[in-house]
Amino acid sequence: MPNPSVNPLILAQGLTRIYPLGSTEVVGVENIDLRIDAGELVVLKGNSGSGKSTLLALLGGLDLPTGGALRVAGQDLQKATPKELNEYRRKVVGMIFQTFNLLPTLTVMENACLPALLAGRPYEEVEKKALEWLGWLHLTSRLSHYPGQLSGGEMQRTAIVRALINEPAIILADEPTGNLDSRNGQAVIELLAELNRRFGRTVILATHSTLADHCATLFLCLRDGRITEARGCDA
Amino acid sequence: MRRLIFFLRLLNRFSVRNLRTRPWHVLAVVFGIALGAAVFTSVRLAVDASMDSFTRTMDLLSGEADFTVVRSGGRLSEDLAARLWSHPAVETASPIITSYVTVSGREDEPFLMIGLDPILDYPLRSWQIAPSSGDVSRIWLRIVTSPKTLLLSPRLARQLGLFPGHEVTLEHVNQVSRFQVAGVLEDQGLSLVEGGYVAIADLSTMQEFTGLQGWVDRIDLRLRPGATRKDIEDLRTLMPPGVRLEAPTEARESGRIMIQAYQLNLSMLSFVSLFVGMFLVYSLVSLNAASRRRELAILRSIGASSRMIFALVLSEGLILGLVGWLMAIPIGSLLVTYLVRGVSSTVNNLFVRVRVETLILDPWEILLSFAVTVLVAFIASSRPAFLATRIAPRESLMMHAAAAGATRHPYPWPLFGLVLIGLSWPLAKLPGLPGFPAAGYVAILFLVLGFSLLCTPVLRWIGTSFPPLLRRLAGEPAFLAARYVRDAGNRTAISVGALVTAMALFVALVIMVHSFRHTVSLWVYQTLAGDFFLRPKMAGINLYQDPLPPKAVEALQQVEGVDLMPYRHFELRHGKVPFEFEAVPFDLLLQHARFLLLHGNMDEIRPALIKGDGVLVSQVFMNQTGLGVGHRFKVELGPVSLDLPILGVFRDYRTRGGIVYADFRRFQELTGDLEWSGVRFFFREPPQDLKQATDRLRAQLLKGLAAEHPVEMISGAALRKEIMDIFDQTFAVTTVLLLIALTVAGLGITTTLTVLVLERIRQLNTLAAVGAGSGQIRAMIFWEALLMVITGEAVGLLCGFLMAHLLIDVINLQSFGWTFLYVVDWKALLVSLPLILATALVAALPAVRLVLKSSPAMVLKEH
Numbered sequence A: 001m002p003n004p005s006v007n008p009l010i011l012a013q014g015l016t017r018i019y020p021l022g023s024t025e026v027v028g029v030e031n032i033d034l035r036i037d038a039g040e041l042v043v044l045k046g047n048s049g050s051g052k053s054t055l056l057a058l059l060g061g062l063d064l065p066t067g068g069a070l071r072v073a074g075q076d077l078q079k080a081t082p083k084e085l086n087e088y089r090r091k092v093v094g095m096i097f098q099t100f101n102l103l104p105t106l107t108v109m110e111n112a113c114l115p116a117l118l119a120g121r122p123y124e125e126v127e128k129k130a131l132e133w134l135g136w137l138h139l140t141s142r143l144s145h146y147p148g149q150l151s152g153g154e155m156q157r158t159a160i161v162r163a164l165i166n167e168p169a170i171i172l173a174d175e176p177t178g179n180l181d182s183r184n185g186q187a188v189i190e191l192l193a194e195l196n197r198r199f200g201r202t203v204i205l206a207t208h209s210t211l212a213d214h215c216a217t218l219f220l221c222l223r224d225g226r227i228t229e230a231r232g233c234d235a
Numbered sequence B: 001m002r003r004l005i006f007f008l009r010l011l012n013r014f015s016v017r018n019l020r021t022r023p024w025h026v027l028a029v030v031f032g033i034a035l036g037a038a039v040f041t042s043v044r045l046a047v048d049a050s051m052d053s054f055t056r057t058m059d060l061l062s063g064e065a066d067f068t069v070v071r072s073g074g075r076l077s078e079d080l081a082a083r084l085w086s087h088p089a090v091e092t093a094s095p096i097i098t099s100y101v102t103v104s105g106r107e108d109e110p111f112l113m114i115g116l117d118p119i120l121d122y123p124l125r126s127w128q129i130a131p132s133s134g135d136v137s138r139i140w141l142r143i144v145t146s147p148k149t150l151l152l153s154p155r156l157a158r159q160l161g162l163f164p165g166h167e168v169t170l171e172h173v174n175q176v177s178r179f180q181v182a183g184v185l186e187d188q189g190l191s192l193v194e195g196g197y198v199a200i201a202d203l204s205t206m207q208e209f210t211g212l213q214g215w216v217d218r219i220d221l222r223l224r225p226g227a228t229r230k231d232i233e234d235l236r237t238l239m240p241p242g243v244r245l246e247a248p249t250e251a252r253e254s255g256r257i258m259i260q261a262y263q264l265n266l267s268m269l270s271f272v273s274l275f276v277g278m279f280l281v282y283s284l285v286s287l288n289a290a291s292r293r294r295e296l297a298i299l300r301s302i303g304a305s306s307r308m309i310f311a312l313v314l315s316e317g318l319i320l321g322l323v324g325w326l327m328a329i330p331i332g333s334l335l336v337t338y339l340v341r342g343v344s345s346t347v348n349n350l351f352v353r354v355r356v357e358t359l360i361l362d363p364w365e366i367l368l369s370f371a372v373t374v375l376v377a378f379i380a381s382s383r384p385a386f387l388a389t390r391i392a393p394r395e396s397l398m399m400h401a402a403a404a405g406a407t408r409h410p411y412p413w414p415l416f417g418l419v420l421i422g423l424s425w426p427l428a429k430l431p432g433l434p435g436f437p438a439a440g441y442v443a444i445l446f447l448v449l450g451f452s453l454l455c456t457p458v459l460r461w462i463g464t465s466f467p468p469l470l471r472r473l474a475g476e477p478a479f480l481a482a483r484y485v486r487d488a489g490n491r492t493a494i495s496v497g498a499l500v501t502a503m504a505l506f507v508a509l510v511i512m513v514h515s516f517r518h519t520v521s522l523w524v525y526q527t528l529a530g531d532f533f534l535r536p537k538m539a540g541i542n543l544y545q546d547p548l549p550p551k552a553v554e555a556l557q558q559v560e561g562v563d564l565m566p567y568r569h570f571e572l573r574h575g576k577v578p579f580e581f582e583a584v585p586f587d588l589l590l591q592h593a594r595f596l597l598l599h600g601n602m603d604e605i606r607p608a609l610i611k612g613d614g615v616l617v618s619q620v621f622m623n624q625t626g627l628g629v630g631h632r633f634k635v636e637l638g639p640v641s642l643d644l645p646i647l648g649v650f651r652d653y654r655t656r657g658g659i660v661y662a663d664f665r666r667f668q669e670l671t672g673d674l675e676w677s678g679v680r681f682f683f684r685e686p687p688q689d690l691k692q693a694t695d696r697l698r699a700q701l702l703k704g705l706a707a708e709h710p711v712e713m714i715s716g717a718a719l720r721k722e723i724m725d726i727f728d729q730t731f732a733v734t735t736v737l738l739l740i741a742l743t744v745a746g747l748g749i750t751t752t753l754t755v756l757v758l759e760r761i762r763q764l765n766t767l768a769a770v771g772a773g774s775g776q777i778r779a780m781i782f783w784e785a786l787l788m789v790i791t792g793e794a795v796g797l798l799c800g801f802l803m804a805h806l807l808i809d810v811i812n813l814q815s816f817g818w819t820f821l822y823v824v825d826w827k828a829l830l831v832s833l834p835l836i837l838a839t840a841l842v843a844a845l846p847a848v849r850l851v852l853k854s855s856p857a858m859v860l861k862e863h
Helices: A052-059 A082-091 A108-118 A123-136 A152-164 A182-197 B002-020 B023-062 B079-085 B136-145 B154-160 B189-196 B203-210 B229-237 B249-291 B293-301 B306-350 B363-389 B393-397 B413-428 B438-453 B455-465 B467-474 B476-487 B490-526 B550-557 B586-592 B602-611 B619-625 B664-671 B690-706 B716-759 B761-769 B774-816 B826-842 B845-851
Strands: A010-021 A024-036 A041-045 A067-072 A093-096 A170-174 A202-206 A218-223 A226-232 B067-071 B090-103 B111-116 B149-152 B167-171 B176-184 B198-202 B218-223 B243-246 B532-536 B562-574 B577-584 B597-599 B615-618 B632-637 B640-650 B658-663 B678-683 B711-715
Touching: A010 A052, A024 A052, A024 A218, A024 A226, A041 A052, A041 A182, A052 A067, A052 A170, A052 A202, A082 A093, A093 A152, A108 A123, A108 A152, A108 B476, A123 A152, A152 A182, A170 A182, A182 A202, B002 B023, B002 B249, B002 B306, B023 B189, B023 B249, B023 B306, B023 B363, B023 B716, B079 B090, B079 B218, B090 B203, B111 B189, B111 B203, B136 B149, B136 B176, B136 B198, B149 B154, B154 B176, B154 B189, B189 B198, B198 B203, B218 B229, B229 B243, B249 B293, B249 B306, B249 B363, B249 B490, B249 B716, B249 B774, B293 B306, B293 B393, B306 B363, B306 B716, B413 B438, B413 B455, B413 B774, B438 B455, B438 B490, B438 B774, B455 B467, B455 B476, B455 B490, B455 B774, B467 B476, B467 B774, B476 B774, B490 B716, B490 B774, B490 B826, B532 B690, B532 B716, B550 B562, B550 B690, B562 B586, B562 B619, B562 B632, B562 B664, B577 B586, B577 B619, B577 B664, B586 B602, B602 B640, B602 B658, B615 B619, B619 B640, B619 B658, B632 B658, B640 B664, B658 B664, B678 B690, B690 B711, B690 B716, B711 B716, B716 B761, B716 B774, B716 B826, B716 B845, B761 B774, B774 B826, B774 B845
Parallel strands: A041 A202, A041 A218, A093 A170, A170 A202, B111 B198, B149 B176, B577 B658, B615 B640
Antiparallel strands: A010 A024, A010 A067, A218 A226, B067 B218, B067 B243, B090 B111, B090 B167, B090 B218, B149 B198, B167 B176, B532 B678, B532 B711, B562 B577, B562 B678, B597 B640, B615 B658, B632 B640
C-alpha cells in the first residue's frame, strides 16, 4: 500500500526505460538515480527528447521501467500489479497535461469530480470538495461549461482541480504552460507553487520555460535520457 | 494521363497503404459488402433460372404459332382443326394435347407428354430424332403409324434408364398403359421443354391414352404471309361459343408476371444486406479520414486541391466496394446453389411449374450487381469525402489532430425524419405497377430513413436525461458512456441507423410472417375443411382438365358412413387474369367450413348461396379484376355462359390467381355438366380416432376404386400440414436473407465501436491516467454499445411495427392481391430482442480489446 508520508517520497536507482522500435531501441531514460523528499517543488528541464515525459510517465505509474528500481511513497512501482498501479494513480499522484486532456463531453464540474467518482467516493462528498477547489481557482461561474467553451487558462485550472480531487501527495505536471499565453502560464505556475507552499504537495514539473525557476527547490536537467545536473535551490 | 498516374500513385501510398494497417477492420467491411453483393446477385440469378426455365418451356411449346385456339375450362373438338386448316389464311393448324404423366412404380417427378400430329406440327415446332436411335425415317414412321410408341428427350431417357426398343408403363388420370420407346430426341427444340424432361407421341396415341378420342387441348395456328386483320377477324367468326383465338404468349405472360413480382420482392429484400453494408463502408472511410486529419491538412497545405482530397477519400470507398464485389463472386457461387433449389421450389409450389436444370450466368445480372455495389460504396464514401475537403490547411500546424467533434447539424435532420415518416403512409397508398408495389417500397425507404434520422435526437435524449440515473445504478462508466453517446452525433447515429434498418426489417418480417401464417392457418383449418380428399392423379399439375371417370364416381357413391362433397373445378381466365372456378354444394360445405369474409355477411347471403343465386369470390380475384360485391360474375364455360351476382368476398391464399365459388347443383343445372373433378369426404359421425378412420377409408378406396383409376388421396390433416409446410418452406429463403442482413448490421456495430475507440484513444488513456481501472474502461465501452443497441432496437421496433402494416396492407396487396390479419408474435419478439442485444454486445468485444492494447503513457506530450 502506498504511504505518502515516507521519506524520501521518491527514490529511483538506476532507473531505465528503453523502447523497442522495430529492430532498434530508443532510450527514454537510462540509469537515473533520484531522491525527492516530500514537499519539494522539482523542475525538470531539458530539450525535446531528453526524457522528461518518460520520467514523468514512470513516476505517474503510466509506464513501467525496463531496468533499475523505483519506489514512490513506499510503493515499488516496478513490481506493482495493474490493480496496484491503478490504486497508485488514484491516490498518490495527480497529473496535469500540456494539452489539458479534459473530456469534451463533461462539464467543468464533471471533469473535476471524475477521478474521485472513478475511485468510488460518494457523489455528494466529491461535489462538495470540487466546489471548494473550483472556488479557490475562480471557476465557480464556469461549473456547467464544457471544455469547448473555456479559455486555455480555465481549462488548465479545471485540469488542476481534477488532479487535486483525490488529495494526492504528488502533482506531476508535463509542460503545463506549453499551450498557454504568458499571463495564463504565469498564473498556473503560481498556483502550482501555492499548492506546494500552502498545501504541502510535492510538485514535479517538466517545462522548457523559466517561469517556475524562482519557486523550485530542486532542478533536474536531463539530456539524452540521463540526469546531467541536479541542484537544490532555496525557493 | 500523367495526372491520373500521379493520382493513382498517391492513392496507393496514402490510402491503400493505410488500409493495410487495419487488416481486420478492412476485412470486416469488405466481407460485409461481399455478403450483401453475393446475396443480391445470387437471389436474382436464382429467380432468373426459374424464369428462364418457365419462359423457355412456354416459348418452345408455342413454337412459331401466330395464334392458339383454346376453350375456357374445356377441350376442343378435333374437327375444328380441319375447319381452320381449310381457311385460306391458315398455313397450318396443329392440334395438341399435353398432359403430365408418371412412370408406374417409380417415385420420379411427373414429366410432360405432348401429343401432336407430326406433319401438321412440323412448321410450328422443332424436334429431331437423334441418329443414334437408329434409322430416323423408320422411327418417324413408327411414331405416326404404331400406337403406344413415343420419343423421349435425352435427359428423360437417361433418368429413366430407357433406350430405343425398351418398354415403359405410364400412368395418367384415366389409364395405365404400356408404351414402347421408339427413339430418343436430339437435345434441341422441343426436347428442352420442362428442363429437358419431355416425351412426344402421335396425337392419336395420346388421345387413346388419355381417353380423349376426338378431342384436343388446343389448336396452334400459323398464318400465311400476308394474312390481314380481316382474315383474323374472319377466323374468330369460326370459333364456336366459348372458344377463343388468342396470342400464344398470353399464358406465358401471366406466369412471367407472377415470377417477376416474386423476383422484384425478393430483390428488394436481398438489397437490404447491401444497404446495411453501406454503413460499414461509411464507418471505415470516416475513420480513415478522421484519424488522418492532420495528414490531409498537410496535403492541403502543400498544394493538394479540395477536389483531389475528395477524389482520394472517395476512391478509398470505391476500392472497398470493388474488393467486396470481387469477394462476392465465390460467396455468391456457393449461395446461389442453395438459393436455386429453394427459389425454384417456391416458384413451383406457388406460381407456375418450373424445372431448373441449368443456371445461366446472365452478364447483365453480373453487371447490375457490380453497378449496385459500386453505387452503394460511392454513396457511403461521399459524405466523409466531402467532410475531408473541409479540413483547413492550418490544421497541419497543430500538435495533435483536432478532434473531428460531434457535428452540430446545420440542417434539422430530425424534422426531416418526421416528415419522411409522415409521408410514408399516403405515399404507400399510391397505385403500384402491375405486381410491383413501387410506391410501397419507396414508402418503406422513407420510413426507414425517417426513423434513422431520429436516432440522433433519441441518443441525445438518452445522453441528457439518463446519466444521473445510470450513475446511481451502474457507476461512473455508465455515466460517461451516456455522455459520450449524447455528443457523438453522426458517428454513432449512422451505425445505429444501420441497426434500425436491420431491426425494423426483422420485426416487420416476424410480424408479417406470423400474421400470414396465422391467417393461412385459419384459412386452411376453416375454409379447407374436410376429413379426406380425393381427386384424379396429377389433377393439380394437369390443371383439373380430366374429371373422375363415371365408374369412379359410381364407386365413390357406394362408400358408407361419409358425406360426399363433390366439386367441379376449372382453371379459367378473366381477360388476362388467371383464376380458378369451383362449383361446390354450398349446403354441405357451409355446414363444415367457414369462409373468412372481408365483404358480405354470411348469415344474410347463405340462403342465396345455397340456392345458387350468387357466387363468392376471393380477395385476390377482386383485387385483380376489380369485381366485388355488387358486381356480376360472368364466364363462358364451353357453350354455356354463367352470369351470377357476387355476394361476398373472402380471404383465400392459393397463389395461382383468385378463386370463385358457385353452387354445385346450380352449376349442373345451368351447364348440364355432371362430372366430378374431385371429392371431399366428411365423416357423418366424428370418429374417436380420426387417423384410424381415414386410414380405413383410404384402404377401402384403394381396394375398390384406385385399382382401376389412378387417383390421389390425402387426409384432411395431412393436406393442411402439407400446405403449412409449403408456407414455412417459402419463408425459409426470406429468413436466410434476413439473418444475413442482421449479420451485416452486427458487423456495422463492431466497426463503429472500433472507430469510436480509435478516435478517442487519447481520451480513454486519459481516463486510465486519472485512475480509471481497465474494468471501468471496458464497462464504459460496453455501456456505449448497450445504449446504441438499445436505441437501435427501440427505434427499430417502432419502425418495424409500422413497416409490418405497409408490408401487409400495401406490399402484399399490390404484389399478390391479398392481405391478412395483423397479429404480433410477442413470444418470438421477446425472445429475439435480448438475443440481438447479446449479439451486439459480443460485437463490442473487438473494440474493448483495442482500447486496452495501448499504453496510458501516450497521453504525455512526447509519446
